[in-house]
Amino acid sequence: MSKLKCLVAFAGWLIPAYPSFAEDREKVIGIWKLVSQEIEIQATGQKEPVFGRSPTGYAIFTAEGRVMFVLTGEGRKPPQTVEDRADLLNSMAAYTGIYRLEGDKWITKVDVAWNPEWVGTEQTRFFKLDGDRLQVTSTWRIMPNWADRGMQRSLLVFEKRNRSLKAAFAGHWPSSTTLPIGVNSDKLGSADPDKPHFLQEDTFHEDHNRSRFGFNVRDYSKCTGLPISKGVEAR
Numbered sequence: 107m108s109k110l111k112c113l114v115a116f117a118g119w120l121i122p123a124y125p126s127f128a129e130d131r132e133k134v135i136g137i138w139k140l141v142s143q144e145i146e147i148q149a150t151g152q153k154e155p156v157f158g159r160s161p162t163g164y165a166i167f168t169a170e171g172r173v174m175f176v177l178t179g180e181g182r183k184p185p186q187t188v189e190d191r192a193d194l195l196n197s198m199a200a201y202t203g204i205y206r207l208e209g210d211k212w213i214t215k216v217d218v219a220w221n222p223e224w225v226g227t228e229q230t231r232f233f234k235l236d237g238d239r240l241q242v243t244s245t246w247r248i249m250p251n252w253a254d255r256g257m258q259r260s261l262l263v264f265e266k267r268n269r270s271l272k273a274a275f276a277g278h279w280p281s282s283t284t285l286p287i288g289v290n291s292d293k294l295g296s297a298d299p300d301k302p303h304f305l306q307e308d309t310f311h312e313d314h315n316r317s318r319f320g321f322n323v324r325d326y327s328k329c330t331g332l333p334i335s336k337g338v339e340a341r
Contacts, residue, residue, distance in 0.1 A: 138264035
């Protein structure tokens with residue numbers, strides 16, 4: 107096969123695959139709340155909710171390519187002793203770094219972590235998107251928090267939180283789909299849905315893209331899925 111034919115064949119394979127990759131990246135970007143977490147022990151296949159039945163935490167994926175995780179166990183209390191403070195380290199995990207997507211996994215080059223052992227490492231996580239749910243599986247490894255369990259992997263489920271922002275303003279959007287500059291917060295929940303209350307354009311601060319209520323308009327658009335109106339974009 108000639109080089110030209112090889113290039114054509116490769117391009118034909120790449121083009122249909124690219125949109126799927128781009129779509130996955132767009133779907134991952136945002137704020138995700140932890141729903142459940144457990145580990146699976148490789149030697150026995152046993153699964154344990156080591157952070158309890160109601161763990162707390164968030165994952166944040168930015169469009170700029172950074173991801174941040176903060177996960178904490180159920181029932182954490184303010185420490186009273188040095189030993190308590192040490193135990194709290196084992197009931198949490200937190201790290202951040204630059205991530206890249208490769209098929210059904212993302213890889214994070216960690217630059218800050220609750221455990222210094224992870225700084226400078228690459229952490230691989232396999233994921234599956236199911237509507238507003240993000241199912242995550244780590245690679246097999248010895249987790250510092252539960253090293254006595256041997257080789258293990260973490261199984262996590264997150265739920266996307268971006269949509270709740272749009273829901274909070276349900277009934278207060280104009281009939282068009284352009285993004286308002288901001289919403290008069292003291293009218294929420296009491297305003298007539300047919301007469302939405304919006305801030306005027308003169309409340310928009312050109313220097314940092316914010317309304318006087320602190321909304322970052324472009325981030326707001328990304329969270330709600332509503333486009334920015336022409337007047338705002340021009341600023």
